[in-house]
Amino acid sequence: MSSPAHAIYSSTLSLSLQGHEFQSQYDVQLIFNKTAQSRLLCAAACNQNPSCRTFDYDSSSHRCRLFEADLTNGAIIAATSQTSIVGSVILSASLYASMYNQSCSACRENRYQTCSSTTNTCQCPGNSYWNGSMCPLQLFENATCSQPDACRSDRNLSCIISSYGGFTQCLIKQALATSTETVYALWNTTAGSDSNLASNGTGIGKYYSVHGPDTVFDCNTVTKYVNFGDCNNTRGASFLVAFRLATANSYPQRDPLIISIEGSNSNSTELTRGSGWTLLYNGSSGISINQTRFTYGSTQWLPKHSAWYASYRFLVNLAMNNGASIPFVQYSEFDKNAKTLWETAFNQMISYYKKQKKSSSEAILDIIEKLVVPREELDSKENAIDNQHDLPVYHRIHQILTTLIHHIHRFDNERKLSFRSLAPILLQFDKTFAMMIGRLLIKIAQNRDDLQSILILFQEHLSENYFESVLIQLATMNSNKKYGCFVYQLNVNEKLDLCQWFIKEKDRGLFVFDLLKNHVLINKSDAHREQCQDLL
Structure with missing residues (x-):
């Protein structure tokens, strides 16, 4: 539907059945609550407001509400008024791809x-x-x-x-995970020797208050620390596998060049003694010469070790000036999670199994199933928030699926099809995997029946509103080259036949709406345009 008042803005809407209204998850999502003389004018108001994703209109009371929300963070519910209806803006990748990052x-x-x-x-x-x-x-x-x-x-x-390098939840940003954690500044300390604490101020053994040691863990590469730091982790022992350092705002010669990392399980009074620390790493910081400001260096992996430590001591032994007379060192972030950990490790697993001429698909299935089934035991041992969150397992699986989707073309058809068995297992584990599972299954699909089986699977496992949201997002994938679906290879007549089958026989119009509008209609001759318009 295009807005008659503002012809430049144009949007396509889907309407619910009458007797429904929209319920947002948060009050801040309501951006307009007034009256309009007709549903068309209410829809036009939504169209003219770029923030509007959903509206509802009651023709009896003329109430018109606009929401900066959709079915991912709201719901269509039954209304007390039978004249109330909900309209949702239909979005697709084709609305964005040609413009994003352009002038x-x-x-x-x-x-x-x-x-x-x-x-x-x-x-x-x-x-x-x-x-x-x-x-x-x-x-x-x-x-x-x-x-x-x-x-x-x-x-x-x-x-x-998370502590395993994967993104987890939207939380209020904090400098440290808990108020009991403290970052200490050190100076004139070498690996294996006693710690000397630095203090706030100017001069040797000091640090500026605006560039204190806590800025190293504030999730902000714009802030920086100008000396050394040590984190006393009171949450319990953790296992450090890899790290990254980020550059600060200026003076590349101040970047750390050689660093050391030590671990300790001593109590707080013993942490100043060098004998309480075990050397874990002594080598490159991962930052390159003249590296761009506010960016991370390469991931550095610690040599193989098997100990968990409650405290870690991180020391800069040499700055990028290589010993020249510049009495400063600075860096903006120490990323102890090294976000590439699971992706890199899983890539190595795939390569290993292929070299051994073993069935890598069976090995991958086995890995994921073993992660999912004993999730309570794994989480209790690996510092998840509680058994309801499953963060370590969840993000390991997330990283594995991301890598698997990227490499799925390396498997033959028989092994590709074997991955279908993962779908119901993962949906039962956590339904938020639906979109990732959809991407994997669409890449595996070989015909229209395979696509229909994907929709049946999701409809059986997801709520009605969530299923509709997933369906709309899957619709943007089935004809997009980068998602690797067979539909992209079909000619325009075959695509039209596929659309007719889904619309007329399977009542899945939403699933092929983007395909029909943006890949069939624009390529059909005038003789076939009326047929496409009827389907739309």
């Missing part, structure tokens, strides 16, 4: 993207983020997230990473 002229007065004054390019509008294909709404507190900018920054939320 501002490409999105001038566009509803779906806005011109960034910082980069002078088309970017996602406020309270949304780029997920690689479109701009979904940012998430609220405690929602599961998968990338840094997925959470509502206006509510001070950040996508916090």
Whole structure:
């Protein structure tokens, strides 16, 4: 439906049955609550407001409400009024792909993207983020997230990473995980020797208060620390596998070049003694010469060890100036989670099994099933919040699926099909895996019956509202080359036949709406356009 008052803005809406209204998850999502003389005018008001994703209208009371929300963070519910109806803006990747990151002229007065004054390019509008294909709404507190900018920054939320390097939940950003953790500044200390504490001030053995040691763990690469740091972790022992360091804002010669890391299980009074520390790493910081400011260096892996430590001591032994007379060292972040850990490890698993000429598909299935089945035992041992969150297991599986989707083309058809057995297991474990499972199954699908079986699987395991949301997102994948679905290879007549089959025989119009509108209709001759319009 296009707005008659503002012809530049155009959007397509889906309408619910009468007798329904929209219920947002948070009050802040309601952006308009007034009266309108007709449903068309209410829809036009939503169309003219780029933040509006959903509206509801009651023709009896003329109430018109606009929401910055969709079915991922709201729901269509039964209304007391039988004249109330809900309208949802239909989004697809085709609305974004041609404009995102292009010059501002490409999105001038566009509803779906806005011109960034910082980069002078088309970017996602406020309270949304780029997920690689479109701009979904940012998430609220405690929602599961998968990338840094997925959470509502206006509510001070950040996508916090787990201790295994995967993103976990949208939580209020904190410098440290708990108030009992303390970061100490050290100076004139070498690996194996006693610690000398630095203090706030100026001169040798001091640090500026605005660049204190706590800034190393504040999830912000813009802040920096100008000396050394040691974290006293009172949450219990942890296992350090890899790390990354980030550069600060200036003076590349101050970047750490050689660092050391030690571990200790001594009590707090013994931590100043060198004898209480075990050397775990002594080598490169991972930061390259003249590395770009505010960026992470390469991931550095610790030599193989098997001990868990309650405290770690991190020392900078040599700065990038290589001993020249510059009495400073600075860095912005120490990332002890090293986010690439599971992806790299799983890539190595795939390579290993292929070299051994063993069935890598069977090995991968076995790994995932063993992670899912004993989840309570695994979580109790690996510091999950509680048995309801399953964070260590959840994010290991998330990383494995991401890597598997990327490498699925390396398997023959028989082994590809074997991965279908994962779908019901993972949906039973956690239904938020639905979109990742959908991406995997769409890459495996070989015909229309395979696509229909995907929809049946989701309909059996998901709620009605969540299923509809997943269905709309899957619709943007079935004809997109980057998702590897066989549909992309079909000619225009075969695509039309597929659309007719899903619409007329299976009543799955939403699933092929994007395909029909953006890949069939625009390529059909005038003689077939009426047929396409009837299907739409």
